[in-house]
Amino acid sequence: MERRPATDVFHDWALRGKDEGMERGHALSVAEMIDFISVKSEQRGTNFSAVDVGCGNGWVVRILADNQFCQQAIGIDGAAAMINKAKSIDSENQYILAELPSYTPNEKFDYIHSMEFLYYLAEPEKMLKVFHDDWLKDGGWAVIGIDHYMENEDSLSWPEHVGVNMATRTINQWENAWNDAGFDNVEHWIAGGEDGVTLVFVGQKS
Numbered sequence: 001m002e003r004r005p006a007t008d009v010f011h012d013w014a015l016r017g018k019d020e021g022m023e024r025g026h027a028l029s030v031a032e033m034i035d036f037i038s039v040k041s042e043q044r045g046t047n048f049s050a051v052d053v054g055c056g057n058g059w060v061v062r063i064l065a066d067n068q069f070c071q072q073a074i075g076i077d078g079a080a081a082m083i084n085k086a087k088s089i090d091s092e093n094q095y096i097l098a099e100l101p102s103y104t105p106n107e108k109f110d111y112i113h114s115m116e117f118l119y120y121l122a123e124p125e126k127m128l129k130v131f132h133d134d135w136l137k138d139g140g141w142a143v144i145g146i147d148h149y150m151e152n153e154d155s156l157s158w159p160e161h162v163g164v165n166m167a168t169r170t171i172n173q174w175e176n177a178w179n180d181a182g183f184d185n186v187e188h189w190i191a192g193g194e195d196g197v198t199l200v201f202v203g204q205k206s
């Protein structure tokens, strides 16, 4: 199948309402990722800012914004129809239409959340380093989930099936990339319940 930019494909998905299926499909895994952020923020006991990178229709931004300690939650996505939908649902929080990796935020965050975004980049390792160096405050955490990786064999047909390039890495390669990017306290687990396949990595900027 012809390969298209991911943001073009997801723009079409939003127009066809397929963002809602993604939201349902990712909910169990994302709940574990949000729990991680909630526990860390409760331990810290101070207000936090968070960004959801590749936010789709913004459903995670709205969950983060409901946290008692959240003072700012913003969503970034390169698909215009996703951002339009997010803005039509929610006028309280900020949604930014921007293509990664070229966009740089003008502030730093306590948490970066990202679900099913990173492998759409040609060089996800570089993005991890930029997240660490330029997007996170000292002490902040990145929490990133992906379903497409070498050990998840069912996912290996997705680039052809969806018609989008994907950076396919092993779990070990991802672990090296997180460490090389400068993150400390790097951990990973498989999220999503009994049949879950989401590879979640977390790491802190010291």
Ligand SMILES: C[S@@+](CC[C@H](N)C(=O)[O-])C[C@H]1O[C@@H](n2cnc3c(N)ncnc32)[C@H](O)[C@@H]1O
Binding pocket: 006, 007, 010, 011, 019, 022, 023, 026, 053, 054, 055, 056, 057, 076, 077, 078, 079, 082, 098, 099, 100, 101, 114, 115, 116, 117, 120, 121
């Ligand atoms: C699989 S969807 C996941 C959406 C959302 N995180 C969720 O869980 O429902 C991937 C999202 O990443 C966005 N995306 C992919 N590549 C991107 C890029 N280079 N810059 C900005 N957004 C991108 C797409 O537009 C899409 O909304």
